[in-house]
Amino acid sequence: MEVKIIGAGPAGLYFSLLGKKLNPNYNFSLYERGGRSENIRLGYTITESLREKLFSIGEDITTKIFSQATKPWTIQEHHSKGKIYDGKSTFRLYGIERSVLVNALREAASRKGVRIYYEQRIDEEKAYQFSRECDLLVGADGANSVVRNIYSQNFREHTITGTTAYIWLANRDNLKHMKTVIKDYYGHIFIGVSYPIRGNNNCLIVECKSASLDVLGLSAMVNSDQTISEEGIRFLHDLYTDGGSKFRIRSSNSRWRNSKYVRTDRLFHDNIALIGEAAQTLKFNTGSGLILAFETAEALAQSIREESSSLEQSLSQYASLVHQELNIKWLASEHLRNGAERVLTRYNELDGRSIVAILSGLM
Ligand SMILES: Cc1cc2nc3c(=O)[nH]c(=O)nc-3n(C[C@H](O)[C@H](O)[C@H](O)COP(=O)(O)OP(=O)(O)OC[C@H]3O[C@@H](n4cnc5c(N)ncnc54)[C@H](O)[C@@H]3O)c2cc1C
Numbered sequence: 070m071e072v073k074i075i076g077a078g079p080a081g082l083y084f085s086l087l088g089k090k091l092n093p094n095y096n097f098s099l100y101e102r103g104g105r106s107e108n109i110r111l112g113y114t115i116t117e118s119l120r121e122k123l124f125s126i127g128e129d130i131t132t133k134i135f136s137q138a139t140k141p142w143t144i145q146e147h148h149s150k151g152k153i154y155d156g157k158s159t160f161r162l163y164g165i166e167r168s169v170l171v172n173a174l175r176e177a178a179s180r181k182g183v184r185i186y187y188e189q190r191i192d193e194e195k196a197y198q199f200s201r202e203c204d205l206l207v208g209a210d211g212a213n214s215v216v217r218n219i220y221s222q223n224f225r226e227h228t229i230t231g232t233t234a235y236i237w238l239a240n241r242d243n244l245k246h247m248k249t250v251i252k253d254y255y256g257h258i259f260i261g262v263s264y265p266i267r268g269n270n271n272c273l274i275v276e277c278k279s280a281s282l283d284v285l286g287l288s289a290m291v292n293s294d295q296t297i298s299e300e301g302i303r304f305l306h307d308l309y310t311d312g313g314s315k316f317r318i319r320s321s322n323s324r325w326r327n328s329k330y331v332r333t334d335r336l337f338h339d340n341i342a343l344i345g346e347a348a349q350t351l352k353f354n355t356g357s358g359l360i361l362a363f364e365t366a367e368a369l370a371q372s373i374r375e376e377s378s379s380l381e382q383s384l385s386q387y388a389s390l391v392h393q394e395l396n397i398k399w400l401a402s403e404h405l406r407n408g409a410e411r412v413l414t415r416y417n418e419l420d421g422r423s424i425v426a427i428l429s430g431l432m
Pocket residue numbers: 075076077078079080081100101102103112113114115189190191192209210211212214215235236237274344345346347353354356357358359360362
């Protein structure tokens with residue numbers, strides 16, 4: 070079988086690695102718009118269950134990746150209305166730089182015989198052409214998937230545009246666990262979530278009402294390529310730097326983005342399947358974006374195993390394997406999305422403890 074995959078992010082890479090392991094005779098080719106080595110200094114929180122999944126593609130790869138991850142934490146610290154609340158999560162989280170994860174998976178995939186073509190930005194026309202040339206085309210090209218766009222009606226795509234905007238930044242601070250800090254800037258509320266990803270490097274995700282960006286002039290504090298300008302960084306730095314804090318916020322190709330969530334009712338059409346964020350985008354702080362990427366990739370790799378009869382049956386099996394899990398994750402994400410909007414809109418009416426409960430998805 071000839072399999073072409075658009076996007077060498079976590080979903081596409083995990084799918085190709087597992088696919089090749091289960092079907093050594095298939096040819097897997099990956100097309101990635103970026104260069105060979107990712108250098109974005111942003112990162113993820115990852116769970117123990119994801120670590121287990123990584124072991125299924127090789128102990129050496131997992132050991133290599135986790136040797137560069139942070140120590141695990143279970144504490145989540147919330148700063149709200151002048152008080153600090155310590156919460157404990159039921160599972161351990163690790164922080165990891167995206168480049169560490171992606172580069173290790175790319176190296177492993179190349180070693181296992183997956184062909185990866187870099188600097189190949191695939192447009193809709195090319196993706197359509199690919200679909201005619203190969204047995205299976207996989208859209209693993211993230212939230213703004215061009216593969217999904219070709220047949221958005223057949224995939225029955227729904228898009229929800231939220232009322233909030235967010236930015237993902239690099240930061241330096243000696244954080245040991247996740248910390249959420251809420252700031253009230255003349256009635257405009259900012260939810261900042263930071264977590265360590267490597268040494269003293271950490272990430273800061275700031276979310277606010279989209280309208281606040283215009284009112285406070287933040288939409289104009291951008292460079293010509295729309296990345297945040299020095300002035301925009303300074304605003305956030307002043308907002309988040311309390312006396313004594315060693316926050317050093319930096320842009321890593323960071324842009325303010327309006328929150329947008331996409332899901333599809335169907336995960337395949339003809340000989341095209343969607344995995345990862347191309348199939349469904351979740352609220353970023355659910356911690357389950359990567360799990361969804363790996364779960365969909367795993368289910369597709371298993372469904373196309375050599376002994377399966379027709380491609381249509383394999384793809385139907387793929388859809389039924391992940392259908393329920395995608396629904397559950399979508400509902401959880403919706404709950405957190407509504408929670409953040411509630412806190413940003415009704416901050417003054419809520420007490421600190423309720424805010425923590427809402428943002429943690431408990432209320
Ligand atoms: C602010 C923020 C914080 C997050 N934090 C976490 C977290 O802590 N934990 C977690 O589990 N998840 C987190 N997520 C979610 C996580 O980023 C995604 O779930 C995950 O990256 C999805 O992987 P993917 O491979 O499906 O897509 P992507 O990671 O988006 O990868 C898609 C790949 O396709 C390539 N590509 C795109 N278009 C084209 C094209 N036209 N041609 C060729 N190549 C293309 C891209 O360059 C990229 O390499 C966060 C998301 C955001 C926005």
